[in-house]
Amino acid sequence: MCAEIDYSAQSECIRRLHQIFGNGGNAHLDLACGTGPHVRHFIDNGYQSQGLDINQPMLNIAKLHCPEAEFSRQDMANFTVEQPQDLITCFLYSIHYNDGIAKLKQCIANVHSALADGGVFCFNAVEKQMIINDSFAKFQLEHEDSQFTFSSGWDYCGEGDKQSLIVNIEKTNQDQSLSWQDEHPMVAVSFEHLQQLLAPYFNVTMFEHDYEKILPWNGKSGNAIFSCVKI
Structure with a gap:
């Protein structure tokens, strides 16, 4: 099902955003990491990367792909980390797996708590x-x-x-x-509502859903990349 996904391009785009908006650190956590393809790319680019997912069989495969990484079976709406993270990612619209606004709000609050000062949260979303x-x-x-x-x-x-x-x-x-x-x-959410949920925790910049170019969101397209810096 994922054969046409360009994990390398997605990871590189977010790495570039992290270079622009980040705090210079390299501690990375991937939410809903699945079998770990994004984690692999971040490790190869010098990050101390780890992942979490609710599906243990996927995590078992992720560990084979990335033996140097730590993986944990956790729900992204209620997770903990041992050390503050500099970058937290959530690819493939997986932020929407928070089933309902209450869980989405809980996820956002957890991400904020898990990030170091000046840390960045990057994810993609669809306008309902x-x-x-x-x-x-x-x-x-x-x-x-x-x-x-x-x-x-x-x-x-x-x-x-x-x-x-x-x-x-x-x-x-x-x-x-x-x-x-x-x-x-x-979860279905409008971009306006999503920005309101993020605002107490992050300075948010939205970009076009194009992993080959970094372009500001045009205000019209229904898919976007969110880059959120902890405040």
């Missing part, structure tokens, strides 16, 4: 009022003599703070065709 429910990202690949088709998209009813991420997977080979569908509950 600009979600197009029938718009799906889709790609195909071949693996072990099978053709896989993956698609994913947001679903939002138009009001409230609940949305879903819908994932479809199809596998076809000479013998059979199989399909799976899944739906993940996510």
Whole structure:
């Protein structure tokens, strides 16, 4: 499902933002780190990097990819760190896995507490009022003599703070065709509301959702990168 994700470009973009806004430190924590591909890139760029996730099998794979890193099974809405962090990241819209505004607020407060003075929190988010429910990202690949088709998209009813991420997977080979569908509950939030939630804790700068260029958010697009400096 993640074959087309450019983890290197994403990590490098956030590393550059950290160089611009950060405190010069190299202690890094990746929230919802999954199997650790972003952690790997930060380690290779000189960071003391660690990760947390609620899925232990993913963390087991992450440890294989990054044996020098520490990984812990924790919920990003309620986590602790032993030492203050200089950079905390949350890639792939995973900030929305905080299911509801209350958990999102708790996550933001926890991140603030976990950061060192002048530390930076970087994540990407989607504006709930600009979600197009029938718009799906889709790609195909071949693996072990099978053709896989993956698609994913947001679903939002138009009001409230609940949305879903819908994932479809199809596998076809000479013998059979199989399909799976899944739906993940996510928090829906407007950028205006998100900025209000962040304001007591951070100085916030928003950027276009472009990992190849660092461009200020144009005020219109429905996806953005948030760079948040602890105050």
